[in-house]
Amino acid sequence: MxxxxxxxTKSVLILAEDLYEDLELWYPKxxxxxxxxxxxxxxxxxxxxxxxxxxxxxxxxxxxxFKTSDFDAVVIPGGYAPDRLRRYPSVLKFVKKMSDEHxxxxxxxxxxxxxxxxxxxxxxxxxxxxxxxxxxxxxxxxYSDASVVIDGNLISSRMPADLPDFCRAIISTLERx
Numbered sequence: 001m002x003x004x005x006x007x008x009t010k011s012v013l014i015l016a017e018d019l020y021e022d023l024e025l026w027y028p029k030x031x032x033x034x035x036x037x038x039x040x041x042x043x044x045x046x047x048x049x050x051x052x053x054x055x056x057x058x059x060x061x062x063x064x065x066f067k068t069s070d071f072d073a074v075v076i077p078g079g080y081a082p083d084r085l086r087r088y089p090s091v092l093k094f095v096k097k098m099s100d101e102h103x104x105x106x107x108x109x110x111x112x113x114x115x116x117x118x119x120x121x122x123x124x125x126x127x128x129x130x131x132x133x134x135x136x137x138x139x140x141x142x143y144s145d146a147s148v149v150i151d152g153n154l155i156s157s158r159m160p161a162d163l164p165d166f167c168r169a170i171i172s173t174l175e176r177x
Contacts, residue, residue, distance in 0.1 A: 010036075010037045010038065010072050010174055010177075011037065011038040011039075011040070011070060011071045011072055011073075012028075012032050012037050012038070012039045012040070012071060012072065012073045012074070012075060012170075012174075013039075013040050013041070013042050013066060013071045013073070013074045013075070014028060014029055014039065014040070014041045014042070014074075014075045014076075014077065015041075015042055015043075015063070015074065015075070015076050015077070015081075015085055015091065015114070016041050016042065016043050016049045016057050016059055016077075016081065017043065017044055017049060017081035017082075017084040017085045018049050018050055018080075018081065018084065019050070019051065019052050019079050019080035019081050019084070020049065020051050020052065020057070020077045020078070020079040020080075020081035021051065021052055021077055021078045021079030021081075021108075021109055021110075021160060022051035022052060022053045022054075022055045022079075023160045023163060024077035024078045024079065024108050024109055024111070024160060024163065025041075025051065025057060025077040026051075026055065026057070027160075027163045027167065028075050028077070028106075028163070028166070028167055028170065029041065029057075031167040031171075032075075032167065032170065032171070035171050037174065040060040040061070040066070041057055041058075041059045041060055042059055042060065042061060042062065042063045042065075042066055043059035043061075043062060043063070044062065044063060044084070044085065044088050044090075044091065045062055046059075047059060049081075051079065052079045052080065063088065063090050063091055063094055064090045066094070068094060068097045068098050068101055068103060069101075071098070071103060072103055072104060072174055072177060073098075073103060073104035073105070073106060073170060073173075073174060074094070074095060074098050074103070074104070074105055074106070075106045075107075075108075075170065076095075076105070076106065076107040076108070076111035076114045076115075077108060077109070077111055078107075078108050078109025078110040078111045078129065078159075079109070079110060080110070081110075081111075082107075082109075082110045082111045082112075082113040082114050083110070083113060085113075085114050086113050086114050086116075086117035086118075091114065092114070092117055092118045092119075093118075095114055095115060095118040095120065096118040096119060096120060098153075099115070099118070099120040099153065099154075102152075102153050103153060104153050104154075104155060104170065104173055104174065104177075105120070105153060105154050105155070106155040106156070106166065106169075106170050107126075107128075107154075107155070107156050107157075108156065108157040108158070108159070108162065108163070108166050109128065109129040109157070109158065109159055109160070110128070110129050110131075110132055111128075111156075112126060112127075112128035112129075112132055112135065112136050112156060113132065113135065115154065116135060116136065116139040116141075120154070121136065121139050121140060121141040121154070122139065122140030122141065123140060123141070123142070124141050124142065124151045124152070124154050125141070125142045125144055125149050125151040126141045126142070126143065126144070126149050126151060126154060126156040127143065127144050127145060127146050127147075127148070127149045127156045127157060127158050128143075128156060128158060129158055129159055130145075130158070145158070146158075147161075147162040147165040147166075148162060148165040148166050148168075148169045150169055150173065153173075155169050155170055155173060157169075
C-alpha cells in the first residue's frame, strides 16, 4: 500500500474493434488501471466487441464521443482490429490529433497500421509485428526489431510477449508528462 498512485487527471483511451488481440487490449487495460490511471475503451459504433479468442469488451462510448484533450494517451491493441480501425476517419483523426498535441500513441503488433494510416510515422523509430515490417518501412518509419521502441510520443511493441515492456514504457512516459 506504500506505492504512490498517479494523479486522477491522467487518462488513457484504448481503441477496440472486433478481432482485437485479447491480451493486447486487456493487459494494458488492467495494468494501467492498477497503476491508478483512468482507463476508458472506445469503439466504432457498437457497445460490445470480441477478441480473436472470443473475450468480450464493453466500450465506454464511440470514438466520436471522446475529445483528445481529455486523454494523455491512446493505446491501440493489435490482432485484426487495427485493419478495421484504420477504415474509420474518426479513429484516424483522433490518433492524428493526439500526435499533433504531443500526447502518447501506443501501438502494439498490427496496431502500427493505425498510426501509419493516420500519417504520423514518417521519420519516427518504431517496431511492429514482423509481418507488417514492410508497411512500417514503406510509410517512412525507421524499423527496429526490439520489444519496445519509444520515439517522442510514439510507443510501439511487436507482440503479446512484449506487453510487460510495452506497459512499463507507457507508464514511465506518462509519469514524465
